[in-house]
Amino acid sequence: MRTLPIAVTALAATLTLTLTACGGDDGGGDNKPSGSRTDASSSACAADKFGQEVVASEAPAAGDTGTVSVTLTNGSGTDCTLQGFPTVGLDAGGTALSVAPEKSAEPEKLTVKKDETVGFTITYVRGPAGDAEKAAAVTTAKFTLPGAEGDLSFAWKYGEVALRGAGGAEPDASVTPLQRTGD
Secondary structure (H helix, E strand, C coil), X not given: CCHHHHHHHHHHHHHHHHXXXXXXXXXXXXXXXXXXXXXXXXXXXXXXXXXXXXXXXXXXXXXXXXXXXXXXXXXXXXXXXXXXXXXXXXXXXXXXXXXXXXCCCCCCEEEECCCCEEEEEEEEEECCCCCCCCEECCCEEEEECCCCCCCEEEECCCCCEEEECHHHCEECEEECCCEECCC
16 A cells, blocks of 8 residues: 555646646746847838848840849847838839839838848739830839838839830839848
């Protein structure tokens, strides 16, 4: 009879240690991942704190597809948060054309630390040169970041952008959501 209480006591001690290691009553099992603290302390990004680099794979001829990739580096010195699509507008001699978000893409919430990079890509179809009904002679691309004040821009040197839609009021172009770039 004496061995039964010792075995039960040993089993109870083992269960107690196991429950303590798993968090027990201290609330350890309900803690959020450590990354959530960074997300909570970061704020919306300021557009004027980002450096930018633009690299293009230009569409060589009318009807061809080209891409323009924009990489943004957080130079603010603090973490900030971005989620969604940049709002991109193409300026064609005083006419502003809005670039539609890529339909199949799902944006993710990004916490951008100091000196980290994020980016987006504009995909476009090149239009016929000199045909104002079928193409826009774009000179500048402007964009704003979701939740950020101010806008950024760069010179468009990648040829005319084809027009589509009723009356050719819409550029044949789309933009991806913001995403991490680099390593």
